[in-house]
Amino acid sequence: MKTEQLRPTYFLNSEHPEIHAFAQSVTEGYNTEKEKTIALFNAVRDNYLYDPYHLDLRPQTLVASNILGRSSAYCVEKAVLLCALLRTLSIPARLNFGDVKNHIAVDRIVQILKTDVLVFHGCTEVFLEGAWIKLTPAFNKSLCKKLGVPVLEFDGTNDAVFQQYSADGSTFMEYLRDHGSFNDLPYAKMLASFKESYPHIRFPEDLILNLA
16 A cells, blocks of 8 residues: 555645535545546546646645645646645555657746746646556646647546657657656755756745746
């Protein structure tokens, strides 16, 4: 049993009653861990619109139960939420982070970041049938349609990470660096990575960034 990946933590507060209630409602009628994981992946992917332009980096706002009630989220928030939802159903889960290159980055985000590299991209890892599987529920269906890429689906067996190619066969996403796996959100490491990689961006004292 992966006990460290089942316990609630500060950010992955899987013991919270609203986290548990949401997970139960989404997985009602499903029996296996695989079926429940697919249902939770789909819910986090599509119930929250992907938004990388409004970042609230205060620790308390990155707690899973505080993410739950929002209508939009970025990759780290979605990974945290999915991880907590899995743990509340006693399915081992942890977080993984990496740097990715967006080959079709829109001009808006490139101008803001001054690069097409997205650092500390977050995903969830789930332990199913004896293996760790990576899940990235970041891009909701409507965004995928807008970008011209297939919707990322999880089949219960294989990694479901950012699409490598767009619909026309051109490169879409490329993984550059793996920061490793963590049993809780490595908050200080993530914040330091953001500040080091995007030194031109001013991080206010309240850590609320509106990049739109």
